[in-house]
Amino acid sequence: MKLVILGGGGFRVPLVYRALLADRSPGRVTEVVLHDLDAARLSAIGGVLAELATDISDAPTVTASTDLDEALRGADFVFSAIRVGGLDGRAADESVAAGCGVLGQETVGAGGVAYGLRTVPVALDIARRISVHAPDAWVINFTNPAGMVTEAMAAHLGSRVIGICDSPVGLGKRVVRAVGADLADAWLDYAGLNHLGWLRGVHVHGRDVLPDLLADTERLESFEEGKLFGSEWLRALGAIPNEYLHYYYFTREAVESGVSRGAFLLEQQKRFYSAPSWKSWEQTRLEREQTYMAETREDERDSDDLDGGGYERVALDLMHAIASDNRATLILNVPNKTTLACLDADAIIEVPSLVDANGARPVSVSQVPDEGVGLVTALKVVERATIKAAISGERAHAVKALALHPLVDSVSIARKIVDAHPLLSGVFRATC
Numbered sequence: 154m155k156l157v158i159l160g161g162g163g164f165r166v167p168l169v170y171r172a173l174l175a176d177r178s179p180g181r182v183t184e185v186v187l188h189d190l191d192a193a194r195l196s197a198i199g200g201v202l203a204e205l206a207t208d209i210s211d212a213p214t215v216t217a218s219t220d221l222d223e224a225l226r227g228a229d230f231v232f233s234a235i236r237v238g239g240l241d242g243r244a245a246d247e248s249v250a251a252g253c254g255v256l257g258q259e260t261v262g263a264g265g266v267a268y269g270l271r272t273v274p275v276a277l278d279i280a281r282r283i284s285v286h287a288p289d290a291w292v293i294n295f296t297n298p299a300g301m302v303t304e305a306m307a308a309h310l311g312s313r314v315i316g317i318c319d320s321p322v323g324l325g326k327r328v329v330r331a332v333g334a335d336l337a338d339a340w341l342d343y344a345g346l347n348h349l350g351w352l353r354g355v356h357v358h359g360r361d362v363l364p365d366l367l368a369d370t371e372r373l374e375s376f377e378e379g380k381l382f383g384s385e386w387l388r389a390l391g392a393i394p395n396e397y398l399h400y401y402y403f404t405r406e407a408v409e410s411g412v413s414r415g416a417f418l419l420e421q422q423k424r425f426y427s428a429p430s431w432k433s434w435e436q437t438r439l440e441r442e443q444t445y446m447a448e449t450r451e452d453e454r455d456s457d458d459l460d461g462g463g464y465e466r467v468a469l470d471l472m473h474a475i476a477s478d479n480r481a482t483l484i485l486n487v488p489n490k491t492t493l494a495c496l497d498a499d500a501i502i503e504v505p506s507l508v509d510a511n512g513a514r515p516v517s518v519s520q521v522p523d524e525g526v527g528l529v530t531a532l533k534v535v536e537r538a539t540i541k542a543a544i545s546g547e548r549a550h551a552v553k554a555l556a557l558h559p560l561v562d563s564v565s566i567a568r569k570i571v572d573a574h575p576l577l578s579g580v581f582r583a584t585c
């Protein structure tokens with residue numbers, strides 16, 4: 154089983170490889186090819202993987218390449234986790250938006266649209282090349298903004314591209330722990346788009362335990378989302394939103410905090426890439442997790458909450474289910490079909506999906522809560538406007554995509570963002 158990792162020099166690749174090393178199943182990955190445009194980053198990560206595999210006789214082989222077509226040939230799975238423009242690009246998306254007085258975040262608001270505008274053309278090129286060089290491969294897309302990028306790639310790859318994110322299962326794990334149940338016993342009734350979903354029920358042994366949790370302030374506020382949103386708001390919603398909804402429900406506070414996570418990570422990761430080793434990787438990883446999202450709040454992240462979903466776990470579970478035809482239910486980004494009534498059939502949505510050798514298909518869930526329908530439909534319009542702008546390269550379309558976003562409050566701010574962004578202004582030039 155050959156797995157190609159695009160963005161193979163990325164900081165999180167050792168997490169994936171560590172999960173592969175622990176995998177003893179018959180259909181496990183035996184060959185890993187790392188692809189990246191940056192040879193130095195490839196060699197830094199290659200070194201860490203070699204350290205991880207020391208003394209493990211049946212460790213998957215690892216090779217590295219900067220040639221995409223060569224890397225793709227013969228792939229069974231392609232895992233795409235690229236960051237177009239690197240962390241510099243993320244820092245620019247975040248700081249340009251913040252400098253214009255709107256939210257500066259990696260995937261939400263103007264930052265997410267800017268990231269999408271930069272990423273979609275690259276993702277489309279990758280999708281085209283996969284359909285030529287590895288037409289039978291399953292493509293697991295973690296590249297952000299994951300919903301938008303999956304939707305763009307699906308135009309070439311159809312249902313062979315499946316988007317993943319660790320935040321829904323991370324939320325599920327925390328909620329299940331708070332009610333004292335096991336994740337394996339729980340049916341998570343979750344619906345929405347990537348980074349824009351709500352957990353509407355947690356069914357354990359035939360009973361929905363979410364109402365009890367919502368009624369219990371102490372238990373509710375014992376985990377990340379309870380602390381972020383507060384029990385009163387969660388009870389009013391009757392659901393637990395994905396942590397990224399914080400940026401919509403507490404926009405003012407998030408904007409005022411003005412933090413660029415990208416700038417922080419840029420500095421932090423420089424330390425690892427300038428002296429790469431397993432030890433410095435592990436140290437950097439721990440530091441990174443402890444600071445995750447905590448910048449927008451006063452307190453530090455609770456250590457119990459650090460164990461998110463583990464996106465490497467989601468990726469591995471997905472590969473298993475497909476490769477071994479071992480049916481599993483995972484929360485994934487897949488075409489809607491008739492699942493969510495507020496969206497059309499082709500819209501990529503994030504919902505529990507049944508996965509086996511035939512791929513992933515959404516299962517029936519509760520609909521998006523009424524008060525979320527407006528947001529979800531507006532954001533799908535923004536995603537599609539961003540894809541259209543990225544393909545056309547036209548400034549007016551880029552401005553439109555930004556201005557349509559509910560967290561961008563003026564067309565002139567949208568224009569200002571395009572003009573002030575070092576990676577957008579040259580591409581989306583004004584035409585008379």
Ligand code: G6P
Nearest residue numbers: 259297318319320414418441445
């Ligand atoms: C979670 C999300 C990803 C996001 C990441 C940001 O894993 O699911 O989509 O990219 O957090 O984490 P970072 O440490 O880079 O801010």
Ligand code: MN
Nearest residue numbers: 299318319320
């Ligand atoms: Mn995500």
